[in-house]
Amino acid sequence: MLQDILTELDIEDAEDFRYFEQFAALMETPLDIDYDTFAELMTMPDKEALTDMVSSFFEDVVKGIPDDNTALYRSVETYKDVLTTLSEHIDDRGPGFFTDEMFSFREWFLEPESVICTPEDGESGVKRVSPCEAFILYREEKLSGTKYDYDFSEAMPEEPDDYTLSMVEEYRDDYREYGYDYDEDGLDELPDELPEDFDVANYVPGETDLSEYKSFDPYRDGFIDRDDPVIDGEFYD
Numbered sequence: 001m002l003q004d005i006l007t008e009l010d011i012e013d014a015e016d017f018r019y020f021e022q023f024a025a026l027m028e029t030p031l032d033i034d035y036d037t038f039a040e041l042m043t044m045p046d047k048e049a050l051t052d053m054v055s056s057f058f059e060d061v062v063k064g065i066p067d068d069n070t071a072l073y074r075s076v077e078t079y080k081d082v083l084t085t086l087s088e089h090i091d092d093r094g095p096g097f098f099t100d101e102m103f104s105f106r107e108w109f110l111e112p113e114s115v116i117c118t119p120e121d122g123e124s125g126v127k128r129v130s131p132c133e134a135f136i137l138y139r140e141e142k143l144s145g146t147k148y149d150y151d152f153s154e155a156m157p158e159e160p161d162d163y164t165l166s167m168v169e170e171y172r173d174d175y176r177e178y179g180y181d182y183d184e185d186g187l188d189e190l191p192d193e194l195p196e197d198f199d200v201a202n203y204v205p206g207e208t209d210l211s212e213y214k215s216f217d218p219y220r221d222g223f224i225d226r227d228d229p230v231i232d233g234e235f236y237d
Contacts, residue, residue, distance in 0.1 A: 001037050005029075017041070018049035020056035027057060027106050028132055038106070039099045051087040054102075058083070061109075064135025066150045075157050079105055082160045085168045097167065101160050114155035117148040131155055 006012070008029055009022045016022075026033075026041065033041075045053065058080035065073050083105070086098040113128035117137060124146055129137065134150055141147050159165070 001034070002040060005031060005033060005037065005041065011044075014044040017044045018046075018053070020053050020060070023053035023057050024060065027109060030110070033106075035099075035103055038103050039095065042095055042099045042102065047087065047090055050090065051084060054087045055080070055084050061135060064139045066138055069150065069152060072152050072156065075159070078159065079157065082164065082168050086164075097164055101164060104160075105157065108155075108157045111155060116151040116154070118151070120147045120149060131157075 005026070008031060009017070009025050011017050011022060042050070058076065062073060062076055062080070065076060079101070083098065083101055086101065090098050109132050110130050112130050115129050115131055115134040117127040117129060117134060119126070127137070127148070131152070134152075134155075137148060138150065160168075
């Protein structure tokens, strides 16, 4: 199974799996990929390549969301934020959280006949397609000349589970404590580890040379217990 998928994606070895086109092909291929095989694929790229591929994939996906479907846009943006953050921190708690959410998104993305596409001209037939196919159809409207109304009422993705969302927010709080804000400063410039002598006043994302600082891992060196993290301010004996 794994070798068939690698052949389909034109990947010879793990070092080759680092391009957006390959990741998009993996997410879009109709091949039936089981969870274990998918998890193995997610461990092949290094963290930086994985984050770049995930971010680029979701940026491409949102271009296919119909302009009037703000609920779907918000939902997919939530997945983008969560999965980009998890990919950036994939070494902290292992790939399991990331793989679970990415696999769930792919299952939703390829769910057959879940979106109803009704042509506005009333002449072409109604289509029932996957979300992936619906996004492609919407982007092709300018070329085909046929416009559709898209009914996603049976095809809205579920939110990531509450624990995953709380963990992502925990990551963000860790960095806010040191003067870095995900929402204002963006995900792309986030350093992998916090400098020990973090100079908030002079730190500029993307410009400050972090190589001059000694690395500071919040899990290894300080304020979060890996084995018994505090969530929602509760303490346990």
